[in-house]
Amino acid sequence: MRQRYYLKCIGCGGEYDPERILYTCPKCGDLLSCEYDYSRLPSDLRGIWGERTLSVWRYLEMLPIEDRRGEIISLGEGGTTLNRCRRLQKEFGLRNIYVKNEGENPTGSFKDRGMTVGVTRALQLNMESVICASTGNTSASLAAYAAKAGLTCIVLIPSGKVALGKLVQAIIHGARVIQVRGNFDAALRIARRLSEKHPLYLLNSLNPYRLEGQKTIAYEIVDQLGEAPDKVIVPVGNAGNISAIWKGFKELRTLGFIDNLPEMIGIQAEGAAPIAQAFRRGLDGMRPVEDPETVATAIRIGAPVNWKKAFQALKESNGFMETVSDDEILEAQSLLAAKEGLFVEPASASSIAGLRKLASSKSIDKNERVVCVVTGHGLKDPDIVLRQSPKMIEVDADLESIERIIMIG
Numbered sequence: 499m500r501q502r503y504y505l506k507c508i509g510c511g512g513e514y515d516p517e518r519i520l521y522t523c524p525k526c527g528d529l530l531s532c533e534y535d536y537s538r539l540p541s542d543l544r545g546i547w548g549e550r551t552l553s554v555w556r557y558l559e560m561l562p563i564e565d566r567r568g569e570i571i572s573l574g575e576g577g578t579t580l581n582r583c584r585r586l587q588k589e590f591g592l593r594n595i596y597v598k599n600e601g602e603n604p605t606g607s608f609k610d611r612g613m614t615v616g617v618t619r620a621l622q623l624n625m626e627s628v629i630c631a632s633t634g635n636t637s638a639s640l641a642a643y644a645a646k647a648g649l650t651c652i653v654l655i656p657s658g659k660v661a662l663g664k665l666v667q668a669i670i671h672g673a674r675v676i677q678v679r680g681n682f683d684a685a686l687r688i689a690r691r692l693s694e695k696h697p698l699y700l701l702n703s704l705n706p707y708r709l710e711g712q713k714t715i716a717y718e719i720v721d722q723l724g725e726a727p728d729k730v731i732v733p734v735g736n737a738g739n740i741s742a743i744w745k746g747f748k749e750l751r752t753l754g755f756i757d758n759l760p761e762m763i764g765i766q767a768e769g770a771a772p773i774a775q776a777f778r779r780g781l782d783g784m785r786p787v788e789d790p791e792t793v794a795t796a797i798r799i800g801a802p803v804n805w806k807k808a809f810q811a812l813k814e815s816n817g818f819m820e821t822v823s824d825d826e827i828l829e830a831q832s833l834l835a836a837k838e839g840l841f842v843e844p845a846s847a848s849s850i851a852g853l854r855k856l857a858s859s860k861s862i863d864k865n866e867r868v869v870c871v872v873t874g875h876g877l878k879d880p881d882i883v884l885r886q887s888p889k890m891i892e893v894d895a896d897l898e899s900i901e902r903i904i905m906i907g
């Protein structure tokens with residue numbers, strides 16, 4: 499009998515024992531996906547899930563982990579708020595806008611959803627060390643979960659290009675932080691090689707187990723809305739998250755929880771947009787961007803490893819890609835903070851910048867129900883805000899001078 503879950507190659511369709519440590523297909527080298535034997539699911543899944551709080555682990559039966567000895571490494575990930583954004587709606591001339599605030603996760607980004615699964619997996623495989631390359635959030639998250647699990651954590655980051663808050667997180671959680679003179683793509687190539695040569699468990703989004711955790715964004719959105727939205731807008735870097743979310747929606751349809759699927763819309767920064775460029779060419783293959791550059795350092799990626807899965811998501815969902823400039827990203831960041839009380843990092847604001855652009859080009863109908871995923875907390879990158887803000891006022895400690903300033907406005 500087939501196991502409850504197994505690994506399947508998205509290219510040649512080869513199936514593999516989930517106990518093997520594989521990141522890509524041993525036959526053809528393509529990406530792997532975690533698949534489930536639906537006939538082995540409990541019949542009252544809805545009832546079982548309904549009794550648990552909204553979180554990644556609500557969906558245990560559709561995750562590739564056996565909770566044998568209560569060994570799940572959790573910091574309380576998922577269960578993030580789906581904010582109805584009425585002031586933003588008004589600003590953009592739309593009527594049904596929601597923002598899924600992934601900054602509420604334990605280390606302040608959606609990566610925690612993947613790491614709770616991925617690090618638990620590392621422990622169950624008896625690995626002692628974990629490794630990732632990162633633009634910041636993956637390393638912050640992996641460092642925290644590795645600390646909780648008692649694992650050694652090695653992170654490779656592009657030198658000088660990681661936001662301060664994320665760097666500080668990796669350091670305080672005790673990771674061995676190695677700055678690489680090169681960009682994220684170069685760091686990931688080395689991390690992959692290292693994981694092949696040494697007993698280091700790789701926790702980049704190439705790891706299909708990690709993506710399983712991230713698909714719970716889709717599960718939660720459906721639980722929160724009662725159905726699938728019309729469109730989901732996601733910032734795209736290495737393209738793991740958009741693929742994972744799409745997989746989540748497809749599974750919910752297979753399970754009979756939803757009838758309709760949303761269109762997936764990926765947003766990239768203009769200076770780091772290989773998938774958006776491929777989309778304009780009709781998805782004829784991926785040409786890497788050699789020197790990606792954007793203020794949204796989290797998505798400063800030129801050679802996304804999950805591009806094939808992202809292409810599938812775009813094709814199957816009838817979705818599309820859009821690009822936004824750095825100025826548009828920073829404007830959207832300020833707008834979301836000022837209108838909705840949500841402070842997100844620049845990469846996350848790209849989904850809001852994308853929404854604004856698509857609303858003004860009428861690519862979104864005003865009645866459509868749209869969910870923007872904002873992926874990381876604004877405090878991760880405080881420098882960018884200070885760099886943009888006017889100089890702060892400083893006065894003597896007396897009533898009149900402060901009154902004068904307040905009255906002037």
Ligand code: F0G
Pocket residue numbers: 607631632633634635636637703733734735736737738739740796797843845846873874
């Ligand atoms: N938003 C934020 C805040 C991110 O940190 C990332 C990726 C993304 C969006 C894009 O997600 O790669 O799945 O398409 N950050 C990775 C990191 C690359 O190392 O932290 P993706």
